[in-house]
Amino acid sequence: MFSFYIAKRYLLTKKSHHAINIISGISVCGVAFATAALVCILSVFNGFQDMVASLFTAFDPELKIVAAEGKFMHADSKALEAVKQHKEIAVWSEVLEDQALLTTHNRQVMTTIKGVDDNFERLIDFDRIKFGDGVYELHADVLEYGILGINLLSMLGVDVGFPTPIQVYAPVGDEHIDMNDPSESFNQDELCSPGVGFSVGQQKYDSKYALTSLRFARNLFDREGMISALELKLKSGTNIDKTKNTLAKELGDSYVVMDRYEQQEDTFKIMKIEKLISYIFLSLILMIACFNIIGSISMLIIDKKNDAMTLRNLGATEHQIANIFMIEGRMISLLGAIIGIVVGLALCLIQQHYGIIKFGQSAGSYIIDSYPVSVHVTDIIIVFFTVLIVGLVAVWYPVRQLSKKYTSVMALILVCVMTSCSSNSHQFKIEGKFEDMPAGELYIYNQDNSDAKIDTIYINNGEFAYAGNAEEITPYTIVFQNALEQVIFVKNGEVVHYQASANDLKNYRVDGNEENELMNQFREQTNGKNVVEQREIAETFINEHPSSAAAIYLFNRLFVQEQSTSIVQLKSVLKTIKKAQPQNRFILKVENNIKQIESGQIGKTIPSIEMKTKSKRTINIGKTDADYTVLVFWATWMADLYDFIDDFAVLTEDYSEHKNLKIIAISLDAEIYKWEDCTKTDTTYCEHICDGKVWDSEPVKKLGVTTIPTFVIADKKHKIIARVNSLDDLEKELQKLIK
Numbered sequence: 101m102f103s104f105y106i107a108k109r110y111l112l113t114k115k116s117h118h119a120i121n122i123i124s125g126i127s128v129c130g131v132a133f134a135t136a137a138l139v140c141i142l143s144v145f146n147g148f149q150d151m152v153a154s155l156f157t158a159f160d161p162e163l164k165i166v167a168a169e170g171k172f173m174h175a176d177s178k179a180l181e182a183v184k185q186h187k188e189i190a191v192w193s194e195v196l197e198d199q200a201l202l203t204t205h206n207r208q209v210m211t212t213i214k215g216v217d218d219n220f221e222r223l224i225d226f227d228r229i230k231f232g233d234g235v236y237e238l239h240a241d242v243l244e245y246g247i248l249g250i251n252l253l254s255m256l257g258v259d260v261g262f263p264t265p266i267q268v269y270a271p272v273g274d275e276h277i278d279m280n281d282p283s284e285s286f287n288q289d290e291l292c293s294p295g296v297g298f299s300v301g302q303q304k305y306d307s308k309y310a311l312t313s314l315r316f317a318r319n320l321f322d323r324e325g326m327i328s329a330l331e332l333k334l335k336s337g338t339n340i341d342k343t344k345n346t347l348a349k350e351l352g353d354s355y356v357v358m359d360r361y362e363q364q365e366d367t368f369k370i371m372k373i374e375k376l377i378s379y380i381f382l383s384l385i386l387m388i389a390c391f392n393i394i395g396s397i398s399m400l401i402i403d404k405k406n407d408a409m410t411l412r413n414l415g416a417t418e419h420q421i422a423n424i425f426m427i428e429g430r431m432i433s434l435l436g437a438i439i440g441i442v443v444g445l446a447l448c449l450i451q452q453h454y455g456i457i458k459f460g461q462s463a464g465s466y467i468i469d470s471y472p473v474s475v476h477v478t479d480i481i482i483v484f485f486t487v488l489i490v491g492l493v494a495v496w497y498p499v500r501q502l503s504k505k506y507t508s509v510m511a512l513i514l515v516c517v518m519t520s521c522s523s524n525s526h527q528f529k530i531e532g533k534f535e536d537m538p539a540g541e542l543y544i545y546n547q548d549n550s551d552a553k554i555d556t557i558y559i560n561n562g563e564f565a566y567a568g569n570a571e572e573i574t575p576y577t578i579v580f581q582n583a584l585e586q587v588i589f590v591k592n593g594e595v596v597h598y599q600a601s602a603n604d605l606k607n608y609r610v611d612g613n614e615e616n617e618l619m620n621q622f623r624e625q626t627n628g629k630n631v632v633e634q635r636e637i638a639e640t641f642i643n644e645h646p647s648s649a650a651a652i653y654l655f656n657r658l659f660v661q662e663q664s665t666s667i668v669q670l671k672s673v674l675k676t677i678k679k680a681q682p683q684n685r686f687i688l689k690v691e692n693n694i695k696q697i698e699s700g701q702i703g704k705t706i707p708s709i710e711m712k713t714k715s716k717r718t719i720n721i722g723k724t725d726a727d728y729t730v731l732v733f734w735a736t737w738m739a740d741l742y743d744f745i746d747d748f749a750v751l752t753e754d755y756s757e758h759k760n761l762k763i764i765a766i767s768l769d770a771e772i773y774k775w776e777d778c779t780k781t782d783t784t785y786c787e788h789i790c791d792g793k794v795w796d797s798e799p800v801k802k803l804g805v806t807t808i809p810t811f812v813i814a815d816k817k818h819k820i821i822a823r824v825n826s827l828d829d830l831e832k833e834l835q836k837l838i839k
Contacts, residue, residue, distance in 0.1 A: 127396045128436045130389035135440025135487050136447065138382045142479045143448045145375040147472030152302075152367065159300045159309075161193075161223055161331035163344055164358045165351065172196075172326040179351050180330055188343045191333040193217040196317040196326065199554070200270040202256060202291075202310065209255045210543065210556060212308050213268065215317020216331075223333045226298070232260035234295020238313035242777045245313070246291030249306035250299040260297040265290035267739075270320045271554065284795060287320050288737035319771060379482075387490050393432050426496070433491025437484055445480075448473045528590040530576070530598055532557075532564045537602035543579040546570075573615055573649045580605065589615035589649055618650045634658055635665070642673055646680035652687070660690055670694065693806060706731070706818045707802045711766075714779060714788040719764070721799060722818050726762035728837055730830070731812040732786070733805045735768040735794075736778045744809065747827050749783045751834075756785035758838050763787070768808060770794050813837070 167173040196215040221236045348357040455470030540559040596612035610616040638654040708722040763786035769775040775790040811830045813822040
């Protein structure tokens with residue numbers, strides 16, 4: 101009490117030197133200013149965090165259950181069924197979420213398909229984010245609807261009520277991409293518009309998400325009976341944290357229960373780090389402000405040295421005298437802290453109600469016009485004790501030294517350590533650099549038969565990096581937004597360097613291994629050449645380097661995939677490569693495909709195969725009694741399906757009166773119900789067949805069908821006399837035969 105009483109008098113009374121009063125006042129103001137800044141800055145960060153949380157709330161559930169391992173889980177598990185019956189759960193929705201490609205007439209966008217139950221509207225309060233005049237609807241009869249984010253609609257070039265269905269593509273299960281016919285490796289379906297979209301106000305959702313029915317997502321991704329998450333909405337008044345812990349305990353280690361903040365962990369973690377860094381830097385400024393306290397206390401010690409001598413003579417100990425000045429410093433810090441907190445809270449209150457500080461010239465461009473503010477009690481407590489601790493540290497040294505001359509004050513240095521990942525011998529790395537392309541997005545996928553993964557690469561400041569796993573030399577293909585493709589050869593332990601100009605993407609260069617050097621040479625030789633000329637150069641290249649991975653790539657790209665390649669030329673080049681690489685899986689597959697194609701060539705006999713028609717009648721496609729038989733191979737997942745159906749209906753009607761003509765349409769659909777729906781209102785004059793085996797269907801394999809549509813025409817003796825790939829060519833052949 102003695103030390104406190106003397107310290108209080110020293111703080112409130114005038115000193116003998118007026119400068120000490122001024123320095124003390126400056127010390128209090130400096131601490132108060134730094135404290136107010138801390139309160140305001142932290143509250144602004146809280147405001148942004150609360151605002152972002154409110155936006156996420158419009159799309160994210162209160163609780164979300166996912167598998168602890170793997171991406172998907174069984175929907176009918178006993179543990180999840182028990183959760184659905186939990187007394188605290190008001191609404192639940194099964195969710196299946198994965199990546200897919202959406203395409204319109206001239207645009208395509210990678211997006212996230214989120215298949216949900218019909219009650220998902222109640223789970224997230226869809227009316228808050230609804231955009232458009234339609235209604236929330238995921239399906240109607242056989243139609244599947246897609247509710248897309250507002251930015252995603254813009255990227256696809258359509259409005260919320262798009263009249264033409266959007267085509268949706270997704271890789272088939274764990275199968276690899278078949279470069280002979282890439283469509284074989286993708287599931288395809290379409291989404292119609294219910295006349296409504298959504299606008300969350302977050303790029304993450306508005307540009308990347310499309311809501312569909314759970315049935316649609318399961319069919320598209322081949323995940324029948326599977327879900328990626330179970331999303332929950334709790335009853336009003338329920339304690340979310342308590343319920344979350346209860347569910348986590350009941351579910352065990354096989355599942356993870358996440359609240360809204362954990363669902364957006366990355367976003368909120370970044371915001372917390374930014375808030376922490378701001379707190380640290382403002383604390384440094386506070387420490388600098390507290391240097392004034394050091395000066396004030398030091399001058400006070402000098403000014404009161406006679407008082408100190410008198411107190412010693414009266415029996416005061418050195419510790420008591422030191423405590424007088426220690427308490428003086430604490431009182432300055434405390435007074436500054438109180439004034440600063442009051443001022444900071446007042447400023448926050450004003451900003452909260454009147455929004456005085458706006459986003460400058462950008463006001464009106466965002467969902468809010470002024471800086472948001474949210475005061476948290478915990479932040480005020482942290483700021484208060486930070487000021488007291490920093491003030492204590494600032495005055496401890498000079499007070500302990502009393503009248504001794506102090507020469508320095510401890511400085512605090514903040515070191516930000518950033519660790520970068522070193523190269524890993526178990527991975528490869530592609531380091532890319534673009535000229536005239538500071539930012540952008542492109543895709544990359546593995547052409548190896550053992551993998552069909554498609555990833556997105558983001559370009560920042562003209563550079564990008566991509567790492568992956570390739571135990572042997574493997575071609576990876578980069579795909580640009582304009583569908584331009586480029587190949588890069590990689591292998592674990594290697595760093596490959598890619599360089600290109602945005603103004604001339606075709607002339608790119610890749611360094612890092614021999615395969616890329618060979619491809620660089622090939623591109624230089626074929627620069628400006630047409631496909632025929634490129635094929636001639638490629639044949640010479642393959643003869644010179646038959647054992648290279650580049651030879652396999654060029655063979656696939658310029659011979660296998662090009663329809664103008666003759667079987668004779670294809671077999672000749674194949675023979676060269678097989679001699680050098682007899683066990684290559686791709687080469688063996690191409691060889692098998694050639695055998696299938698030759699089995700269905702002109703002059704061969706249609707095999708005797710019995711199949712069930714749509715009307716459940718058994719027919720033999722190789723034993724019809726017509727003069728001419730036309731086998732039509734098609735599927736509902738073909739591009740331009742509706743145009744094909746309309747034109748095919750017209751053609752069959754034109755030839756319906758010719759009794760000596762038999763037309764049999766064989767569908768390659770895996771989901772028979774899609775084929776049945778498509779032919780429900782059939783207007784064609786032909787027999788329809790679908791066994792659901794796709795490319796493994798017996799007629800497809802025995803006739804060597806590798807693309808659709810394919811039309812095979814046979815005569816009365818069931819010999820193949822023509823084989824075409826378009827309706828126009830089919831009609832020309834029929835006009836020759838039937839006059």
